[in-house]
Amino acid sequence: MSQGEARPHDHGLPPALYVISGASFAAALSARALDPVLPHIAEDFSVSIATAAGFSAVFAFTFAVIQPLIGAAADLFGKPRLMIGCLAVLGVASILGALSTSFPLLFATRILAGVGSGGVFPIALSLTSDLVGPEKRQIAIGRTLAGAMTGNLLGASASGLIGDFLGWRGVLAVLGVLVIVASIAVAAGFRGAKIKHPPKTSLSALRTGYRTIFTNPNAPVCYSAVFIEGCCVLGLFPYIASFLFDLGETSLSVAGIVIAGFAVGGLFYTMTVSRLLPWLGVKGMMIAGTVLVASQLVAVAFGPRWEIQTLNLVVMGWGFYMAHGCLQVFASELSVEARATALSLHSFFFFMGQTVGPLAYGFGLAHGGKGPTLFASAGIMVVLGLVCARLLRQRAPADARA
Template structure:
């Protein structure tokens, strides 16, 4: 694998530090800002929404101006947004900073996938993407777990300050790494006049509808659950934010297990088997969380959930990377657009369903949807692309 993949993974690590960091501290944000937990969950939703809404523009900008340069600008913006959020004295101001944080995060991960896909041929692409995901999972793991610990010690504002400083420091290291690897200068670019043809090529591929619909459902049913984990634990009498952070971080641990085992399980199960097995594993763990066990059992469930999720999601990412060779960054950015739109809708849908139907019925329905999704994706994503991935 090319050494530049390690720099790309570092960039995704820095960007993903903020992705789940607010979830464990939402109850304290709600108390400090005098809003409900459901309202505070809007911070997670708006971050995901702003991440999603810029994806069509981010993908086009990356293909036109260069992937490496865009990633660096977005890392700096993310660091500044986090520090600014720590200084906010109103929920509205904090809400705005999370919008900018979402936009900045949106300029890193899908572009990183495009760079990784450019560097390796199709037979090795899922392993290369797995390494990129490892950076993301490491960031999610540390972001969620340390956010809970820091939140207990110095509050949610301290969480944002630490995150901002770390992201800015990593952006310097990534910039130096890109210059040595000549990534900024050699990033493959496309002309503005090529964009229309790129979009036409993407949406003329029948796999586009399947991939984009599937990741929207994933984001809604799985990631939409996360803002409510701390509240679920509060109901069980566990009010330590560090515990909520550890439980959520279990999902990232499962993602890391996926990156370490993807080549072995891909050879053993094939793409269709990975999709079905991953979806069933996720569905089972969502049901387990709905039963409200001790936090230690929920931690194990989140580890298994993360492992299963990326078995399915990783396959979808590879299919998305093949929708258009000419406009790969655009195709992957659209993939992230639909994924994060699902994460935007998810907390809202969960909140409405929890108030109407209750905890277990809500989680059980979402588990059923994910199980069906795995079967449908395995059935529909067929043909030459699936054959090449085996």
């Protein structure tokens, strides 16, 4: 019996979720922090915006490729300690980035930051899934997402504000200090949190876990879907500041506010998921979410004022997490014994999509233009929601225990 199932009388959610949400918040601060200041980084190092957008791609790629190793390590050696160590690595990498004297050196620090960030969020989801049974899991994951969304919100909006006063180096320095302080605070919180450590998984059990995951018919659908999400939605973000520059809006604070709108939409999702789920059901959530995303991609393609684009990003974030939250729950049920591995693979494919996304958008914008590129992404998202609603089914993991 899982820890969440061991407490059927508890109608609330475990207090340890607050600690897990805090860890997600700290890691998420860095995810979108450089997007608002990319034009200034490009100017300082005399590179193009497309080249500077490679920071998002390399961060996502490193985050992605580390996932199979992180998931296996978490299942083998325990999750909380690994998560806290990764937070410390992320903080140090950010401080080193602030001290970078060349573009390649800054690029290298973003690789290290991707490694640190990559160890936090999937483990947070896995711990949440360990603590809460399937009947409450989507709501619990929503609470964990709230921490990440708040981090994304502050990371994007505050970085634009700090960038206007202290430059992009100030952004990374402040971020690094905050994440290191957060790692200490989260470590203290875990000492008081009543999280039972599950038995460590053996290598043979881990191999069995991989077989369990990939023989589940939901696995290829889940992993393909999050790859496409990452490409079509998150791949757009490095170009939002340059879109605003094209409209004559050169304030980094404004770019940060627009990008932060997506996180506001994610927070709105966490506040509405408990009402939307009984009303729409899982299939309805996936279809409605992808349609909302598609509609806002089309709206952004027409280049409205930044105030309107902020609202577009709010609605886009709400719709995105309506669909993405469903996929996370399906991924958490691919395996019980190797749940951290299953969710790390989920993050692997999601961030591989974010790696390909900026490159695909760069190619599309250069050869097809803004409108056709965003229209194509919108169409793909609508098809994705319909396909997922049709193919994904609730299935008990093959290694589930009574």
